[in-house]
Amino acid sequence: MQNIAMRSVLHFCAAATLAGTAVSPAAGDSVGGRQSTRPQASENTMQQHPYVGMWVTDDGRVRHQLLSNGRYDEARGNRESAYRGRYEVVGSHIEYWDDTGFTADGDFVDGNTLHHGGMVLRRK
Numbered sequence: 001m002q003n004i005a006m007r008s009v010l011h012f013c014a015a016a017t018l019a020g021t022a023v024s025p026a027a028g029d030s031v032g033g034r035q036s037t038r039p040q041a042s043e044n045t046m047q048q049h050p051y052v053g054m055w056v057t058d059d060g061r062v063r064h065q066l067l068s069n070g071r072y073d074e075a076r077g078n079r080e081s082a083y084r085g086r087y088e089v090v091g092s093h094i095e096y097w098d099d100t101g102f103t104a105d106g107d108f109v110d111g112n113t114l115h116h117g118g119m120v121l122r123r124k
Helices: 004-009 014-019 043-048
Strands: 053-057 062-066 071-076 079-090 093-098 103-110 113-116 119-123
Touching: 062 119
Parallel strands: none
Antiparallel strands: 053 062, 053 119, 062 071, 071 079, 079 093, 093 103, 103 113, 113 119
């Protein structure tokens, strides 16, 4: 499991998320040909966590599909698959590593509510 110090590196501002602006990749991710030293979550672990599925903002604008293989697919408005990448859940905390290089995180406040980048998403 990742430690708290590593997770603190992964926070980014909500404005960057909403604007679709890339921010720096997390330490240890692939940068300039350097491969991550962070352990990958196993597919079996991701299949067992209770947060796999669709998460949507109340207005339907942002939709996160958390897949059981540790990948996610995010739609924004009319843009299907606007962002894709991998994610890991530790306890009730989720960290995202987008394929384009930016990172994000969030917290599940209960079984049906995810706070992410200044947004509230609910299980569908």
